[in-house]
Amino acid sequence: MKGTYCLIISMKKSEKLNIGHLHQDYKFRKGYYVYIGSAMNSLVARINRHLSDDKKMHWHIDYLLESEHSEIRDVIFNVSDKKIECDLASAIAENGDGIPKFGCSDCSCSSHLIYFKGKRDAVNSVKSAYDNLDMKYHNLNYFKKELMKNKIKNS
Numbered sequence: 001m002k003g004t005y006c007l008i009i010s011m012k013k014s015e016k017l018n019i020g021h022l023h024q025d026y027k028f029r030k031g032y033y034v035y036i037g038s039a040m041n042s043l044v045a046r047i048n049r050h051l052s053d054d055k056k057m058h059w060h061i062d063y064l065l066e067s068e069h070s071e072i073r074d075v076i077f078n079v080s081d082k083k084i085e086c087d088l089a090s091a092i093a094e095n096g097d098g099i100p101k102f103g104c105s106d107c108s109c110s111s112h113l114i115y116f117k118g119k120r121d122a123v124n125s126v127k128s129a130y131d132n133l134d135m136k137y138h139n140l141n142y143f144k145k146e147l148m149k150n151k152i153k154n155s
Helices: 043-051 060-065 085-093 119-132 140-153
Strands: 003-011 015-019 024-028 031-039 070-079 113-116
Touching: 003 043, 003 060, 003 085, 003 119, 015 060, 031 043, 031 060, 031 085, 031 119, 043 070, 060 070, 060 113, 070 119, 070 140, 085 113, 085 119, 113 119
Parallel strands: none
Antiparallel strands: 003 031, 003 070, 015 024, 031 113
16 A cells, blocks of 8 residues: 655654754754655555654654654545655645755655644644645544454454
8 A cells, every 4th residue: 555644743842853864953843743755665564663663763754753752643644656745745834834854855845844833733734735636635543443454354
């Protein structure tokens, strides 16, 4: 299953973090961040990896998620062979503040991590972006329910 996903991340306290591969310190404000990514091999594996606490640091987002002050609060995703990650990031950035060069080392986007003060604004921006791209989307509860159905089915 392939697709694009948006991690809705809460940052409970402002914190300066060094983002490994960027070799740069970033000041993350208290609030909410939307990270936009794609998984053109296994969407389930990618989302599970982000939700896991036990992982090797690889992507920019891993360094933010490693912080004790950050937490994934929701995942909004679509299932599709279309790679819409950059279009989605651009649309979401219209409503929030992009974190320069974050999560976009393999494209020409300015950012794939967008800051919002509140969760509602972050979630509404993501849903609106999917709607504007005419893409059906699901959230984390749906993901967990489908995952459990598949585990039971495959047992």
